[in-house]
Amino acid sequence: MKTQNIGERNLNSQDRLEYFLKGISDYVEGKNLDPCKFKDEFQRADGISEERLKILTRDELFDTAFLLYQYADHVGQERAHTENVIRWCNDTLQRIIAYGVQNREWDKYEKHEVKVATILSSDHIANTVNEWKLTAEGRLEYIKNREYNIKRKAEILIEKGKRR
Numbered sequence: 001m002k003t004q005n006i007g008e009r010n011l012n013s014q015d016r017l018e019y020f021l022k023g024i025s026d027y028v029e030g031k032n033l034d035p036c037k038f039k040d041e042f043q044r045a046d047g048i049s050e051e052r053l054k055i056l057t058r059d060e061l062f063d064t065a066f067l068l069y070q071y072a073d074h075v076g077q078e079r080a081h082t083e084n085v086i087r088w089c090n091d092t093l094q095r096i097i098a099y100g101v102q103n104r105e106w107d108k109y110e111k112h113e114v115k116v117a118t119i120l121s122s123d124h125i126a127n128t129v130n131e132w133k134l135t136a137e138g139r140l141e142y143i144k145n146r147e148y149n150i151k152r153k154a155e156i157l158i159e160k161g162k163r164r
Helices: 013-030 040-046 050-055 058-102 112-122 124-162
Strands: 004-006 009-011
Touching (some): 013 058, 040 058, 058 112, 058 124
16 A cells, blocks of 8 residues: 555655645646635734724725635635545545455454554554644644634624624
8 A cells, every 4th residue: 555556657645645636736726716825915904903993994894804705715725625635534544444454364353443543553654644634634623713713804894894
């Protein structure tokens, strides 16, 4: 399971992950679905002070909300990328574990969780992919929270603009 043929090339796990993600990225770019690139204005809109917020005009509130929605779209792209990493890791781990369960002698009463833990601890590739997955899952929680908070700020600005 160390390398896999893709076309004419033998790829290790990291190269396979990069190949997978590049295919998704190429699709998104080819269909013109990628959001705008990060802009410094996003951070300025996100970090607007309470004093500044009080003096913004109606149009400025809507403009700032628009920037925040663009920022949320940017963060959403990172969320989708991270979710794709997790999906790839899950799929790869399932394949490694299935192969390990089928090709080892196990005690008849061995629990599946013990088999999985044994495979993860003894197979270097499975252990590495599992670490990637855990890292991506940790990042995903932060990204989801960040995306939600940015969208919420934009919604608040829109509501505030409607009342001006």
